Amino acid sequence: xxxxxxxxxxxxxxxxxxxxxxxxxxxxxxxxxxxxxxxxxxxxxxxxxxxxxxxxxxxxxxxxxxxxxxxxxxxxxxxxxxxxxxxxxxxxxxxxxxxxxxxxxxxxxxxx
Amino acid sequence: xxxxxxxxxxxxxxxxxxxxxxxxxxxxxxxxxxxxxxxxxxxxxxxxxxxxxxxxxxxxxxxxxxxxxxxxxxxxxxxxxxxxxxxxxxxxxxxxxxxxxxxxxxxxxxxxx
Numbered sequence: 001x002x003x004x005x006x007x008x009x010x011x012x013x014x015x016x017x018x019x020x021x022x023x024x025x026x027x028x029x030x031x032x033x034x035x036x037x038x039x040x041x042x043x044x045x046x047x048x049x050x051x052x053x054x055x056x057x058x059x060x061x062x063x064x065x066x067x068x069x070x071x072x073x074x075x076x077x078x079x080x081x082x083x084x085x086x087x088x089x090x091x092x093x094x095x096x097x098x099x100x101x102x103x104x105x106x107x108x109x110x111x112x
Numbered sequence: 113x114x115x116x117x118x119x120x121x122x123x124x125x126x127x128x129x130x131x132x133x134x135x136x137x138x139x140x141x142x143x144x145x146x147x148x149x150x151x152x153x154x155x156x157x158x159x160x161x162x163x164x165x166x167x168x169x170x171x172x173x174x175x176x177x178x179x180x181x182x183x184x185x186x187x188x189x190x191x192x193x194x195x196x197x198x199x200x201x202x203x204x205x206x207x208x209x210x211x212x213x214x215x216x217x218x219x220x221x222x223x224x225x
Contacts, residue, residue, distance in 0.1 A: 032212050043202055043216035044155070088155070092212050096170055098145060098157030099211045105154060 002027040004091050006103035014111050019076040021106050023089030026070070032092035033065055033072045034100065039085045048074060079110045113139060116217035118203050124223045130191040133220045137184050137205030143167075144186040145214065146178060149200040158201075161186050162208070190222075198224045 003026040013019045021035075032051055036044035050056045050063040050072070062075040072091075076083055086105040093101045117136040125131050137144050146158040157170035161180035178188040184205075190197055200221050204214035 034212065036214075043219050044214075045216065046213055049213065090212075094168075096157075096168070098147075098160060098168060098170060099206075100157075100214065102155040 002093055002101050004089055004101050004103040006089050006106045009107040010109050011106055012109045013079050017079050019079045019108055021074040021087050023072045023103055024070055025091045030091045034090040035074045036088040036090060037085045038088060044088055081110050081112050084108055084110050116203055116205050116215055118217035118220050120220060122221050125193050126225050127193055129193050132187055132189045133201055135186045135203030135217060138215055141205035141207055142184050143206045143208060143211055144180055145204045146188050147202045149202055193224045195224050198222060
């Protein structure tokens with residue numbers, strides 16, 4: 001059974017700080033990595049995807065990938081209270097776990 | 113463009129009953145996946161349909177079944193409900209060339225009493 005691990009949190013950061021969310025995965029053959037954001041009572045939405053080692057930036061969000069360490073992270077700069085949500089890390093898979101294996105998510109709370 | 117539509121939004125059933133959930137994907141999306149989400153287990157994959165065929169199936173008992181129609185709309189059915197089936201059931205659609213980029217519906221919150 002392939003796994004995606006995340007700290008459940010909650011991770012609490014002050015407004016304006018950098019929030020760092022981490023994820024490790026077990027399948028060395030994984031090629032595609034995603035971050036989904038899920039607000040309380042809402043459904044997940046895709047916010048970032050990354051496919052190669054290094055950093056990928058999109059506005060205040062930066063995804064980082066290190067395939068050798070099997071590690072993915074999401075940095076949120078200048079965190080806002082509206083960033084408070086659960087962040088799900090997902091890794092591609094082709095099998096009985098579906099196209100994506102999701103971590104259980106890290107709950108982020110940004111305090112004003 | 114309309115998003116993924118799931119109905120009903122909430123359901124309350126009793127043990128032993130059966131339930132059918134409906135999902136209409138984004139126009140042009142032919143792949144539909146179903147997930148079960150619980151606080152303890154997170155998102156668990158149920159099955160994926162494409163062109164009316166089940167393409168992939170998760171590790172759930174046979175009480176969980178699904179189908180897809182020619183217009184890509186999908187339904188999932190759970191028979192002989194158990195208390196442990198209480199969960200948020202999420203449907204997601206995707207383009208064939210980007211099956212990992214899932215667009216989720218609002219979900220159906222199922223409570224089994």
